[in-house]
Amino acid sequence: MSDTVLTCENVGIRFGGLQAVKDLNLKINKGELLGLIGPNGAGKTTVFNMITGVYAPTEGDIILNGEKINGFKPHKIVESGIARTFQNIRLFGYLSVLDNVKIAMNKDMKYSILNGMFRTKGYWKEEFEVNSKAMEILKLFDLDNYKQYSANTLPYGQQRKLEIARAMATNPSLLLLDEPAAGMNPTETEELMNTIKFIRDKFGITILLIEHDMKLVLGICERLMVLNYGQVLAEGDPIEVINDEKVINAYLGSGGA
Template identity: 55%
Template sequence: MALLRTDKITMQFSGLTAVLDLNIEINDREIIGLIGPNGAGKTTAFNMITGVYKPTKGQVYYNDKDVTGLKPHEITKFGIARTFQNIRLFKELTVLDNVIIANHLRLKSNLFGSVVRTPGYRKEEQQIYEKSMALLKDVGLDDLKDEKSSNLPYGKQRRLEIARALATDPKLLLLDEPAAGMNPQESHELMGFIREIRDKFDIAILMIEHHMQVVMGVCERIYVLDYGVTIAEGLPDAIQNDPKVIEAYLGVD
């Protein structure tokens, strides 16, 4: 059984078809790439999977359960987390507080417990602190826990955003252009980092990325979109030599 499966999901906006009949299948612990030129429909696909958009037609299945049209927070509770192309952090909060906030999705204490600070709430609060610190250590940011997140270099902000996503305990992590804005050294380090979090957290990863060295270096299978239509899918070697993919990216003479 696939961890995630989409069945011909389609998204239309005022008659314009952004994605047409997209079928994606992701198994446990796979690292999958979703690539294509600008405007190909990649982020729209992410938005349908994560509940930002309800598909015009088609279904999204997670662990064989139909999750089509659920709200983003409901999708996250099921075990699907994501990052965004434009980093979304609480800029004025510390690195640690950014991760602590993300943990509250799984908070068991109620409002009363948090107001009067019951023993159960204090225990859970300590557990969240310890979990957040462990996550920051996993992404190499524990020594910056008290730094304001807006002061971090771009590459470290990306890592913090991933730590926030991991705090929700996902089994599937969606990364939207994680190498965007990174220099070659940071991009190279990112490939190892993605493999590390897959192995350490025992998760599957679906990533949108324009940096072909990162895509070919870390993805095990790749889907290619062009104008919302899947034009190729398969192993990295086959994808980078596919004439349709080359034409989509480079055009033809």
């Protein structure tokens, strides 16, 4: 059986006359941590949106664990094994920390509306199991002591961790992190880097990461892919990639040195 988790074959998308992404060929293997970098507007989040069903690619195929997922709705993508976070935190701010994680497990709940209305034995059994699992996840992220806090009362760094915890609650085989260090101070970024390493090592999960913080990128990524104007500019070993003259020019302009 192949170790390849995700494959993008000649994937592209056009919005009217704008070709946002063109001929993207990407392969990520089980347990790998791949960084997707590039200047603002390079098409990185658009790639995430195609992989997660927000946009349907106009060209090419996206294959997850051997199954073509082109055209799947976002909820179906999650059921297939992909979870993501967003550039801008999208927690349910007025719900508790615990409920934010439990919501992610809704896809696995089996009891019926009637069971829920009448609080049957089956209802309580499932609720107990979900609650226990959610608490285990919160404990892994050192958030269990905040379980009853409203999500929007947490410090910024902990909100980022909660969003990752919620994504992990869907039991994904592939986790997409879209600029998880955005807005963080150096201490929070260091803690985030350790968190990402921890979940990859503990769960053997495959991670695709968009990030501008090069310290974080070089600290955890095993391979980098650079996008520029919607096309792959460079790919390979992180140190070699960031020292590639084409990459330096893309970030700094043709006069950059």
